[in-house]
Structure formats: structure tokens, C-alpha cells
Amino acid sequence: MTWQTLVAPLSELGESPFWHPEEQSLYWVDIPGRQIHRCKVGDVSNGPVQSWAMPTEPGSIAPARTGGRASGLVIALRDGIYRARQWGGELEQLVRAGHDTATTRFNDGKADPVGRFWAGTMYEPRDARQAQLFSVDCREGRAPLVELKAGDAIIANGLAWSPDAATVYWTDTPSHTIRAWDWDGQSNVMSRGRVFRQWPGKPEGWQPGMPGYGGRPDGAAVDVEGNYYVAMFEGGRLLKLSPAGELLADIAVPARCPTMPCFGGADLRTLYLTTARYKRPDEELQTWPDSGCVFSMRVDVPGLPVNFFRD
Numbered sequence: 001m002t003w004q005t006l007v008a009p010l011s012e013l014g015e016s017p018f019w020h021p022e023e024q025s026l027y028w029v030d031i032p033g034r035q036i037h038r039c040k041v042g043d044v045s046n047g048p049v050q051s052w053a054m055p056t057e058p059g060s061i062a063p064a065r066t067g068g069r070a071s072g073l074v075i076a077l078r079d080g081i082y083r084a085r086q087w088g089g090e091l092e093q094l095v096r097a098g099h100d101t102a103t104t105r106f107n108d109g110k111a112d113p114v115g116r117f118w119a120g121t122m123y124e125p126r127d128a129r130q131a132q133l134f135s136v137d138c139r140e141g142r143a144p145l146v147e148l149k150a151g152d153a154i155i156a157n158g159l160a161w162s163p164d165a166a167t168v169y170w171t172d173t174p175s176h177t178i179r180a181w182d183w184d185g186q187s188n189v190m191s192r193g194r195v196f197r198q199w200p201g202k203p204e205g206w207q208p209g210m211p212g213y214g215g216r217p218d219g220a221a222v223d224v225e226g227n228y229y230v231a232m233f234e235g236g237r238l239l240k241l242s243p244a245g246e247l248l249a250d251i252a253v254p255a256r257c258p259t260m261p262c263f264g265g266a267d268l269r270t271l272y273l274t275t276a277r278y279k280r281p282d283e284e285l286q287t288w289p290d291s292g293c294v295f296s297m298r299v300d301v302p303g304l305p306v307n308f309f310r311d
Helices: 282-287
Strands: 014-020 025-030 035-041 046-053 058-066 069-077 080-084 091-096 104-111 117-123 131-137 145-153 156-161 167-172 177-184 189-198 216-222 228-233 237-241 247-252 258-264 270-275 295-298
Touching: 014 058, 014 104, 014 258, 025 058, 035 058, 058 117, 069 091, 069 104, 069 117, 091 131, 104 156, 117 156, 131 156, 145 167, 145 189, 167 216, 177 216, 228 270, 237 258
Parallel strands: 058 104, 156 216, 216 258
Antiparallel strands: 014 025, 014 270, 025 035, 035 046, 058 069, 069 080, 080 091, 104 117, 117 131, 131 145, 156 167, 167 177, 177 189, 216 228, 228 237, 228 258, 237 247, 258 270, 270 295
């Protein structure tokens, strides 16, 4: 398996990629760059990258449907959850953030299998476990119903669901821990919380380029067999874990800081991966000059299609 570099601008911190099946396009965000990008990706060549500037940092995005028709995006910005009915359109605030936006912003998020949007927060001082995970339900035109789903974290990441929609995964990146819960989609109840996989923390005094550290879990995606792919930030690798949390593959990445995978292409057998270059050392960027690009690789097992937010 070999990584290819997608023709795309470098992102400072690429995140939240998803494949839009109706547009045959890849979407992703640049969080500190305050941009949403999209690119039509073909078998032979790729279209131009389109970019849309945001008023604050876009932590995550998901495609949306209204009455069964594709209709733009749902977007988690620093200060709330927003709805855009079309590319470049007006931003309608669905939910105002309940956190202090001076210290906290929305981060990783996705739509769930029944059409709610979930988004976690990031506590930027990183000295207290104040990050939380919320779901927002606007199905059938209802007023946004917001539920607190989990907490006790610093940086929310790794959100994903199993193929049977019976398990939800969520990561606190600084604690190097992926958690899992049983989940009932109709009632939106999580139960039997547990540790799915955990890694040792960063060794004291470790600096980028030193051995002895494999990175910490960031964004994730799941394939049709239930395997969980997780980007290991600062580890320069993407891990494939079985539904039981066993390591199945350790895939080297041409960037020190991979951030989040997703599956795409007509057969969902192209694995896309966003990466970061934001505030990385000069020596690291000289070694991996494509840091910040989106990479792709063909895989044997297809991934799950993206879930749409529904209103």
C-alpha cells in the first residue's frame, strides 16, 4: 500500500474529511486557517480545490439532507453549530455554544447513523478536563435538541460508529485513550462505557524526531468489517484496530502529524488522510515537506459511507 498526495493546498491543520457520494468530492477543513475545502476527485485527474472562508475556526463538518435532498453542510465553529444550505451560503446558527469561547472551541464531529450531528469540544489551556461531547437533533424540522453525551476530556476526537450502529467511539487525545459505549440510535442512550484502547503517554523530555513515542489518537474512521482506523498525531502513522481493539496494521504516514482518515471513492476503498503542519518544527517540515496535505491510499476493505445530518 502506497500513499499518494492529493493535489490540494497545504493546510495548517487539516481535519474532518468526508467523501460526498453525490458530488464525488472530498471535503475537509483547515482549522486555524479558518477554511473549508472541497475537491472533485476523479479516477484520472482531480478538479480544482474550492475554498470557503469561515468567521471562526471550523472544528468539523458533515453533509446535510433536508427531506431526503442533499442540502449543504452542518458546521461546528468555535462559538456554535451552524447550518449552510449551500456552498458559500449564509451561516444559520442552530446552537450557541455553552462554553467560554475564549478558552474552548468545538473540535471533532460527525453525523450519526440516524441523522443527528455530534460535536466535541477542545479545552485550549489543556490544564483541566473540561471538554465535552454533544449531540444536536434537528430531524423532521424540530427545534434543535441538544444533549450532553460525555465529558471528562481535554480534546475531543476519534468520533465514530460501528457498522451495526451499536457502538460509539470517542477519544480524549491528551490521555491517549479511546473510549467506547453501547449505543441505541433511537433513544440516543449510551451505556456500558469502557476503554477500547489506550497507549502510554508522551515520555518526559521527548522532542519531535526522538524515538520512543508512537503518538496519540486523533481522528478516526471505521470500515465495513468494523475495523477502527485511527491517526496517531506526532506518531507518523495510521493504526488499524479490530472491533476488539487488537492491532491489525501499523501504516507509516509521510507526515509526523496525521489527523483524521475517511473512506471515499465510488467503491469506498480509497482511504483519505488529513495532516497538520501548524506550529511544527522547521526540521520536521524539511523532512516531511508535504505535511498539511491530504494523502490517499487504496485499501482492500471498503469503509462505511458518510452519515448525513438531517433536518
